Amino acid sequence: MSSEPLLSVRGVHRRFRTGPTVVHALRGVSFDVAAGSMVALVGRSGSGKTTLLNVIGGLDRPDAGTVHVDGSDVTALDEDGLSRLRREKVSYVFQSFGLIPVLSAAENVAAPLRMARVAPTERERRVELLLELVGLAD
Structure with missing residues (x-):
């Protein structure tokens, strides 16, 4: 079994602009998840949970930082690579x-x-x- 984490998030930032206002949904988020781990993502409404999941699954791009899933740099994948990632590695239950x-x-x-x-x-x-x-x- 590899000592590499299955998921590695490093320094992820994501901002949204709402008119003149900038909303910082994610500020420097970093963590690792080992293979076989169970993780719960909890927080109040508007705390960035969905934004983080969208960045991890390649549905959204971070403004800064990197995300690696099973050794693949999600933030560097093209659309075909992102489709393959979502088909083979990352699943959602909406x-x-x-x-x-x-x-x-x-x-x-x-x-x-x-x-x-x-x-x-x-x-x-x-x-x-x-x-x-x-x-x-x-």
């Missing part, structure tokens, strides 16, 4: 659901596996297992 309404539960679960080009038999096995885990197999 507060509001993002299901595709015309698809069944199984088809919604299979969609990212299909995009990752998982073979049909393996995809079906994973969909069945995942639906079973959350009590939706039937």
Whole structure:
């Protein structure tokens, strides 16, 4: 097992401009997360939790600092690299659901596996297992 952290955030800053006002959402955030760790990100509304997660997942770019996920410098990736990162390394569970309404539960679960080009038999096995885990197999 590597001694490198799975996630490394160093000196991350992110500002937003609202008219003449500059909002400092993140100021010099730095931390590491080891593989196999469970981490909770907590704070009051407006404290920068979502901004930090968006920077880690490459949905937003920091004004300064770096983010490394599993050895990849997220802040240096192009759009193809960011798509690959989100497809293979970083996942989100949003507060509001993002299901595709015309698809069944199984088809919604299979969609990212299909995009990752998982073979049909393996995809079906994973969909069945995942639906079973959350009590939706039937």
